[in-house]
Amino acid sequence: MSDQSTARKALLANASFSVLTGIACIAAAGPFAKLMLNAPPDWMPLVLRLLGIGLLSFALIVASIAMNHRVSRFWTLQVVQADLGWIAGTAALTWFYGTHFTISGLVILWAVAGFVAMFAIGQYRGAKGIKPAITDVSFSTQDGTLVATTRRKVKAPKDVVWKIINDHPAYADVADNISKVEVIEGDSLGMQRRCYGPDGENWTETCDLYEEGRIYGFNVHTEAEGYPYPFDTVQGRWSVDTKGIESEFLIEIFVKAKGNAFARMMFNKIAPYKFSGLLERLGDRWAERMESTT
Structure with a gap:
């Protein structure tokens, strides 16, 4: 045990x-x-x-x-x-x-x-035997929107970290909630990708922020017919920075649930318990891949 x-x-x-x-x-x-x-x-x-x-x-x-x-x-x-x-x-x-x-x-x-x-x-x-988490996962709210932040330092060069977090199909290998990612078109700003959940549900995302070697972001098309989750808006930001002799990657996910103020409040209270483990495992797996590449 x-x-x-x-x-x-x-x-x-x-x-x-x-x-x-x-x-x-x-x-x-x-x-x-x-x-x-x-x-x-x-x-x-x-x-x-x-x-x-x-x-x-x-x-x-x-x-x-x-x-x-x-x-x-x-x-x-x-x-x-x-x-x-x-x-x-x-x-x-x-x-x-x-x-x-x-x-x-x-x-x-x-x-x-x-x-x-x-x-x-x-x-x-x-x-007395519990060790602190290496991947830092935190949650906050901004005007009713839940902000999930995942931060991890790795012993790998910045270019290696960037290459791995920018490998979109491989994202499915480290994220529990993603079974497949396919790039539909483009390769930087304006790029579109389709993500698949564990039960085959899928949705499309468009890259709305891109700075080579530093940061990219996606906006999820929650307004599309057939979007499978009860979210009004979903945006993500993935970035990398140099921290001394190490690098650090940062993931920020912004989610606003559908429904009234009470429904959003309940989602913002419950979601951290559901998603914190998923984000921590994502950070750990990515870090292992980055450090093993060097």
């Missing part, structure tokens, strides 16, 4: 347990207060409900960390710290206010702390 897989499973277990505990605190706050405390004050059910809401929010954060294509070492360790804080809080409650709890209450407190400790151990074991 990989370190990322270990961390992911521990995070998801933590999130699931937090959801169950949070729901229990909200739905049965009154009975829990009577079960756990010798003389529960009137405000204790409210405290338990607020705790439940906090646990559900925590679960959402932990799940979002786990569901990312690359589990973040930094954020996983932040969850570990939060778990250790929960255990420390349990110890403090027991030490200072132990007499206020029933035997059942103390058992519940430490049973929950025991589960939290197991999650913390699993998360820490996974996180």
Whole structure:
């Protein structure tokens, strides 16, 4: 089992347990207060409900960390710290206010702390072996348009990098979402190419930006009849630059989803989880090809 897989499973277990505990605190706050405390004050059910809401929010954060294509070492360790804080809080409650709890209450407190400790151990074991990504993938929004940026430094001359990113048919060899690319006409500005998806769906693109050896861009014909995806506009920019003794290639994809503002917002929130792994693999494969060519 990989370190990322270990961390992911521990995070998801933590999130699931937090959801169950949070729901229990909200739905049965009154009975829990009577079960756990010798003389529960009137405000204790409210405290338990607020705790439940906090646990559900925590679960959402932990799940979002786990569901990312690359589990973040930094954020996983932040969850570990939060778990250790929960255990420390349990110890403090027991030490200072132990007499206020029933035997059942103390058992519940430490049973929950025991589960939290197991999650913390699993998360820490996974996180300590996670290596940072070499290909940098990031997302941002500009006036409702999602911007996906992929950046990678490579140990290869600029002309080699340019030749490889400008090899359009070979793009299908490194991109998971492309099965074939064919040049219809032209070879620079105004060039048209047709791209095919994994299920045979296809679309055409026109080169609307070209500077030899530095950058080119394509505009996807989303307005064409039969265009297979729910996007209003799609544009891409591929460029290369020299960074000291290395080179760096940059990919920028601009996507505006169809629909109203809410639909675009949801797409912009969900798309990074779906496409970040694809873009990282693209960058890694391209870099391997570039460095093996020199």
